[in-house]
Amino acid sequence: MKDNFSGHASDYATYRPTYPQELIKQLADLAPAHDLAWDCATGNGQVAVMLSEYFAEVVATDISEKQLQNAVQQPNITYKVEQAEQSSLTDNSVDLVVVAQAVHWFDFEPFYSEVQRVLRPKGIVALIGYGLIKSTPALNEVIEQLYNNLLGKYWDPERRYIDAAYGTIPFPFRELDIPQFAIHYTWTIEDMLGYLNTWSAAKHFEKEHQQNPVNLIEPKLRAAWGEQERVPVAFDIASRVGKV
Template sequence: MSTPFIDLFSGHAGLYAAARPTYPAHVIADIAALAPGRGQAWDAGTGNGQAARSLAAHFDAVFATDPSAEQIAAAEPAGRVTYAVEPAERCSLPDASCDLILAAQAAHWFEPRAFGTEVTRLLKPGGIVAAIGYGWWYVDRQVDAIVGGLLKQVEPHWQPGNWTLIDGYRALELPGEEVRLTPAAIHLAWERPQVEAYVRSWSVVQKLGEAVTDATFAALREAWPDGQKRHVTMPVVSRVHRL
């Protein structure tokens, strides 16, 4: 029995595309280097295609899928990238066609057994499946404390997938043998409105309504002047397996 698609992002696909960070180029390059070839990559749960566009620098063809038509509509076209509205649990690619399967900020929303079956069907011998994401993030002691108050407020409303990501994908089930990646992080020079947009893009904030952020954003305005850039660090979590 398939698990119905729980649509958490279609209603704010444009905000998601504008607010979410991209992965460091070396993270995508390190994963691509593990693949047995550079023919075909599948970016499952592509969202607006951030990781797919990075993969295009390393593979002849990138098939980027998402079950949300709105997310795919917000995706930026790129050479070698083909977008399609498909769930990660049922991909239209043929058997043994992929050198790499990537799920970027997405694997925690998949039905694990069905996705694992597709991974096993689609990967070539020695092929790589990688799940990467970013969970907790840091600015400085003052900002972290303010945002931490919001996190405590919304935690009871998180989906189980949120906890899978926050736990560093340790419980994620993937076929094959694990391969370790060098630890990495996303480093950003953001102004306060960029942090606010990122927080508004959270599925739990959209679920509860953006008013849930009012007190937090008011406190941030007191602590963080307009036009000031601060260093935002998002550690990259990863699970990589070779079939």
């Protein structure tokens, strides 16, 4: 499993979008019980906190200690520095496994074996993520130029799974249909710039060129933004949900 985010864990916690409560409730409702949920690759604990409202206990794991240092604490959440493919969870103990915006970094076969090991009968596994941000037509054009042109070769190969909305990812479980969800905000330009700076490809570009690529497109972004203080933004959510 790759770790592209420890170096900017604080920004990740501040600027990355939050999943809809309705989505988390949907996943919790599918679980056979509400004793234990595993938020795998929890990052800053965003999903773990949401799961803690529905489950007696949440175990949230990540390989990045820096990410976990920025996680929100709750009495029923236990954070652990662990590999996705090798957890300390006991056999047949977990009602719901959630992986948010991370499964594309995993070694699929050993991770799925681990899921099979820890899930209880009729337990649920949910892979969720979000694609390219969408806003006004003028802003979309600038964002797509950054995404495809300036940063095109700097995205990790695993990004292709996100671009395909997880449709091409291996998924050896009995698949369940759930409604389509999306994330909606109204953002300031500072929110947008902060979010774009969390892109892993932006960090790869900066490491190679000693220059922040978001700064290079900022004038175009501000021109496309216009005079309005806030604009609508949206992220379509990709999901693969299954049962053992």
